[in-house]
Amino acid sequence: MRRKIERSETGALALDETGPGAVVLRLSGALDAAGVARLWTPALEAARRPDLRELRVELSGSEYVDGAGLALLVALEAAARGSGARFALAGLPERYAPLLALAEKAAPTASPGRPVRVFGVREWRKILADLRAVVAFIGECSLVVWRSLTHPRSVRWGDVLHSAVAIGVESLPILLLIGFLMGLIMSFQSVITLERFGGEIYVPNMLGLVMFREMGPLVTAILLASRSGSAFAAEIGTMRVNEELDALSTMGISPVRFLVGPRILSALAVVPIMTIIFNFASLIGGALVMLSIGFPLVTFTSRVFANVHYTELFGSLFKIIVFSLLVAGVSCLHGLRTGGGASAVGRSTTSAVVSGLVLITVADGLFAVLFYYFKI
Amino acid sequence: MRDSESIISVRGLTCAYGRRMILRDVSFDVAPGEVFVVIGRSGCGKSTLLKHMIGLVRPAAGSIRLAGRDIVTAEGDERLRILKGIGVMYQGGALFGSMTVAQNVGLPLEEYTDLPDEAIDAVSRVKLAFVGLEDFGDVMPSDLSGGMVKRAAIARAMALDPAILFLDEPSAGLDPVTSAELDRVIRSLAETLGITFVIVSHELPSILSIADRVILLDDKAKGVVAEGDPREMHAKSTDARVRRFFDRDARVPSPGGAEGVEATL
Incomplete structure (x- = not known):
């Protein structure tokens, strides 16, 4: 099966507060590297709000989501869950499911900092x-x-x-x-x-x-x-x-x-x-x-x-x-x-x-x- | 196929190294989102064709249009625009040894996008997850196995989500499980994101499972001797050169053999 997929104009973002701590983030347009570059900081700021209880991401007008777009979705989910909020994703076309599943494996985890190296027995x-x-x-x-x-x-x-x-x-x-x-x-x-x-x-x-x-x-x-x-x-x-x-x-x-x-x-x-x-x-x-x-x-x-x-x-x-x-x-x-x-x-x-x-x-x-x- | 529908259009391509003719008057088209595989015995000019298509070598004659722009004549900014729209995985990986795997993948993003550092790291890791290397972002390329280097190189080629990906023997040297996983990723990327793949390969199981269309190059004919659906070619073709390629490879004893491969399609 071949599909011709058009990249529409670059991504845009709309924030809606539906209740105390409940945020709906509407992403539209193409979520490619250029679009994501503009959305990344405001979107993640919304997901990292300390009073956030629920984050719902809606992809109403996003027909094109590439690796950068998926990285944004994964980062939003990790940020929301990191601050103890519920996360829901709606409107991502079904065909992205396998790629999203792969992308989720790259979800950022709290990585321990590199240990400070001391000149010790091993070096001698x-x-x-x-x-x-x-x-x-x-x-x-x-x-x-x-x-x-x-x-x-x-x-x-x-x-x-x-x-x-x-x-x-x-x-x-x-x-x-x-x-x-x-x-x-x-x-x-x-x-x-x-x-x-x-x-x-x-x-x-x-x-x-x-x-x-x-x-x-x-x-x-x-x-x-x-x-x-x-x-x-x-x-x-x-x-x-x-x-x-x-x-x-x-x-x-x-x-x-x-x-x-x-x-x-x-x-x-x-x-x-x-x-x-x-x-x-x-x-x-x-x-x-x-x-x-x-x-x-x-x-x-x-x-x-x-x-x-x-x-x-x-x-x-x-x-x-x-x-x-x-x-x-x-x-x-x-x-x-x-x-x-x-x-x-x-x-x-x-x-x-x-x-x-x-x-x-x-x-x-x-x-x-x-x-x-x-x-x- | 009409020119206007194709994302890659090669016309009258003639390649020669000095006085040695490699390919003569080769023409073909690739449709958007198609997985297009170039097959042929070693020495038939597959890699030469690839090098010409990505603009590394100038052809002796002919034109190569990628997304409507001719890479043969393009210079300066025009050429850069074409190159940003394609990704290339080289046979040996060609990862930069002085950077970690994630930095390798992030390099094109750093150079060509306005993504913040955090986003570059996240995107690189997603790309690595596509090829199953999500845990190897902080490793140096010299510490990866041969198959991992290839997969990391594919992740780097995909960094900018190019419209066309050129892969030079992606599954050669990979174990069957990894190779099958990689095939699934390639299909999935082609179907979900509409990426066009041009793949040089001679791994028969992989060709039969991923290719929409193949062209068979021949060193004697110095050009394309067969073109079409690989499964049909494999089953029906009576051309001696096509039979030689498919039968020889199919006779290599592998679990399931050629029938097993066909049964999965």
């Missing part, structure tokens, strides 16, 4: 469980790296290469730009300060030492966290949301081996090279400044490498290997621990970058202390 348990998961993850990652060294054939080298291109080759332009500009700016600022003492000649020494020892690994790691770490977390997080990770697990494939392994291996392989490239880009920037104030290139290079020895180079490479392990690992971990929904992917990406930066800073501080202690 959660933190401990998180810590446990991090330790377990580090263990699993180490195993994966160890296994890939001892059983190279188990590694998905195609994925490693793909990831290496994304982390390394594609970030070359930004790496070169930042390196060059940092070298240029640092040398320029140092020249301005040192020339008051006639010490511009020491700028290359400082630049080489600072870049190779400290800034090179640090800036490369920060770039890795912000550029690739966020991508790792978003990729793996989206896979979690799409149940791809569950699919991997049910196929008996460890997500850590399949997804995290190639990413960590590629980071370990390319990030040290990126650091060296960054260092040399910064030296080019420094050289430009020194050339512009009249020092020959050979003076610059000889003074740079007078201070930078193999210990500095290997120290910085060791640092960046640790940094890249931390950044890649923590980003993948946040990706794996993504909850449901698009906003969860955003949250895990943000926390991946933040955790990456915090870990880099803390680790760099530890290295500074260790290097000083061991006189490296």
Whole structure:
């Protein structure tokens, strides 16, 4: 059976008081969202009168009542009964009965407010469980790296290469730009300060030492966290949301081996090279400044490498290997621990970058202390 | 059917993705309050047709008039007016993960009506009650089961009480009881409120119980190969393509089978 139903002009309301506390509410016109928007407040005010004893709702001229109209009727009934009054409904066409019955299930009940959450035992348990998961993850990652060294054939080298291109080759332009500009700016600022003492000649020494020892690994790691770490977390997080990770697990494939392994291996392989490239880009920037104030290139290079020895180079490479392990690992971990929904992917990406930066800073501080202690 | 009587009128619709032709010169009409079901094997262009009808994709040629307005050429305010008059349920639900279920349903009401907050909440809950989710308003979508997500998505599509509801595979993945309940709600909405339904489906029991009319799309013919009452098609059609669709699905062992479905009609 098909019925063509016209929506007439929007709803109107008339109030009639037939006796003490007895109110008749006449609704007419179309009770759709637009009509109900105008009627809602006055109608409910009438239903919530403290002296109300009986509320009779008559739908004389309402041929069209949609979901919004039914919501109004249900709310009126709940309000009237809430104040202890009788409620009667007349004039609703018979065909609305099934929908009204469904709508009545949504009648507002006194819902208890949300309990106030206190930082208690449950939260501490959660933190401990998180810590446990991090330790377990580090263990699993180490195993994966160890296994890939001892059983190279188990590694998905195609994925490693793909990831290496994304982390390394594609970030070359930004790496070169930042390196060059940092070298240029640092040398320029140092020249301005040192020339008051006639010490511009020491700028290359400082630049080489600072870049190779400290800034090179640090800036490369920060770039890795912000550029690739966020991508790792978003990729793996989206896979979690799409149940791809569950699919991997049910196929008996460890997500850590399949997804995290190639990413960590590629980071370990390319990030040290990126650091060296960054260092040399910064030296080019420094050289430009020194050339512009009249020092020959050979003076610059000889003074740079007078201070930078193999210990500095290997120290910085060791640092960046640790940094890249931390950044890649923590980003993948946040990706794996993504909850449901698009906003969860955003949250895990943000926390991946933040955790990456915090870990880099803390680790760099530890290295500074260790290097000083061991006189490296 | 004359053009003036129909709420949806598709004329000469041709859809192509790049050089790949999906549908060629498709025309049909849908009457107000009709439950119109698009059927066909997967890959025959059902979802493509739906995407064109709701204005997500522009057709290569042809016109699609919804309630008298052409969505293909409409721009700006005109387009917004058409979109306010339709509701769409996507196959995967497409609920916003950062809002509760009730907030999802209330979003169109918040954006397009002057209802007070209390009323928006009440209307959203009524809509959720229509699909049997009255107790799940405060839950996040990620905590719902697949079937519940679909039902919540239907509730959201109904939020503004649109004249036309497009449902992309509403009963796929639902249990038989929920699916039957949903069918009853769809029939009830069509009969009581006169909502027109355009449904993409290949769940045979559901098609036989809700559809007023179906069109069968075919990937080889790139268009409509049969149109009419599904029960008649199921019982009488001799077209090989129609038989293949109905018989294959009907042979899936289900309690009651095809006879059981027919007996309930």
